[in-house]
Amino acid sequence: MTEYKVKSSNSLVFELTKDEASIGTLTYTSWFRFSAEFEILHSKYQIEPKGFWGTTIELKEGERILLKFRMNWNGEIVIQTYFNEIKSGYIFKHRGIFKESFVLADQNGIELLVMKPDLKWHTMHYEYQITTSDTFDTFFEKEILLMTSLHCANYYMSMMTAGM
Template structure:
């Protein structure tokens, strides 16, 4: 399936499949990683933890449902705590044709994200292609939006923000 994430003012991203908005990722401040994810009227808080903020937690109220940490090799390790615990890896791929990939523990690609920047409108976004496997996941929408956050997190870390 094809999804498109587009930004408005660099602090707000909308994720859509065709004309249908799936959810939003809204940053409180561009220089911080605190954000709110809104999916079908459910709101989740995204909060960095620790001195360096290298671990980020996603909470539904007070309950942590997901966390991710940037590993020493540049990959981001995701752990979900929804119905049952699952692990994923979010990694950067390519240099000239930059993209990001979300995989399961077996290395199966679940989604590929390709960033694009439109200089004329100063809009930033991502084209996201998901696998048939990811489309069957109950947690698909939260994984799509947290992958969007991971891509922004990765890019800002690489730019030294």
């Protein structure tokens, strides 16, 4: 198991760290849109809504699509990855109300990570505590999945607050 932290300096920039060392930064272009980019170890990735309604979100490295995700009818986010030409599927879902968290699970329902949001009332920014499983720690593209999970949590929060 590995522990990660996400801190937000404002509502547009989120930094993922492990043991106080920076892993990556997620930056939104505007808080009205789901477009963003993140950087991991000097590699840049773009997150862009696609389609007429923008309900499918793509993660690209240059022009290459690495993954897609969309929210399904029951509020889960379905993630399809295409790492190294291998297609895999994951589910990102919200769990609980009072002790809320988010979970990333594989196609068999095995939990790979748990993400706990923490609203900082004095700044009104979310921070997250992420705990990953031993299985997740072996993934070659785990940093990309961590940053995507962060974007999914923010996406979920914005979709739920927009619905209220």
